[in-house]
Amino acid sequence: MKKEFAVIGLGRFGGSIVRELIKQGANVLAIDKDAERADDFMDIATQVAIADTTDEAVLKSLGVRNFDHVIVAIGENIQSSILTTIMLKEIGVDKITVKAQNDYHAKVLTKIGADKVVHPERDMGIRIAHNALSNNVLDYLELSDEYSIMEIQATKKLGGYSLTELDIRAKFGLNIVAIRRGGEIIVSPQADFSIDHEDILVLIGSDKDISRFEKRIIN
Ligand code: ATP
Numbered sequence: 001m002k003k004e005f006a007v008i009g010l011g012r013f014g015g016s017i018v019r020e021l022i023k024q025g026a027n028v029l030a031i032d033k034d035a036e037r038a039d040d041f042m043d044i045a046t047q048v049a050i051a052d053t054t055d056e057a058v059l060k061s062l063g064v065r066n067f068d069h070v071i072v073a074i075g076e077n078i079q080s081s082i083l084t085t086i087m088l089k090e091i092g093v094d095k096i097t098v099k100a101q102n103d104y105h106a107k108v109l110t111k112i113g114a115d116k117v118v119h120p121e122r123d124m125g126i127r128i129a130h131n132a133l134s135n136n137v138l139d140y141l142e143l144s145d146e147y148s149i150m151e152i153q154a155t156k157k158l159g160g161y162s163l164t165e166l167d168i169r170a171k172f173g174l175n176i177v178a179i180r181r182g183g184e185i186i187v188s189p190q191a192d193f194s195i196d197h198e199d200i201l202v203l204i205g206s207d208k209d210i211s212r213f214e215k216r217i218i219n
Pocket of ligand 1: 010014031032034037052053054073075077080
């Protein structure tokens, strides 16, 4: 059966979620209190509703409780985002993901029971900063306050060495979890795996260790 999603707030963030979910074959109810915004999704979403989601009765009448996953993509209006999340919790929605505008907003959302809190602008800022610091850092993904995943281009500095020779785990506390070579992905490469300068390494570790590695090895 197709998964049922509801996306509340159809700005750039919520709008791109709706488009991608539809592209991936899901059913999506797209909701915005602004009629013009909602209208833009008439031909895109499975269903569209013009509604203020801070009103519990409105949420109930839309049957939002029956959806597998509700995504709250209201950013700027923090009060509306918090109130909507409380209402969704109260009516018993299974899974709620909410976009946070800042750290205080995120804290409140977690306290009131959001299952997942995302910070798209902050996360994209961090990723771009790491890429700007070193052209060899292709991507950077925060896993928690302390741990991240980084994708780096091996370059000539690391090319030709085996994982044992580089010994990144002992020297930097980082684990190479995968290597991308052309279209292929080698998951958990063995110790004797020899790195090519064009390989892309996927590393996992603490932010402190990643930063040490970035400064010493890849700049
Ligand atoms: P983005 O950064 O994603 O482009 P934005 O800056 O355009 O977002 P936001 O203020 O983050 O706009 O809000 C996203 C959408 O959420 C807007 O279209 C707005 O009308 C809608 N929205 C705000 N409050 C509510 C609410 N209480 N109920 C339903 N929709 C709402």
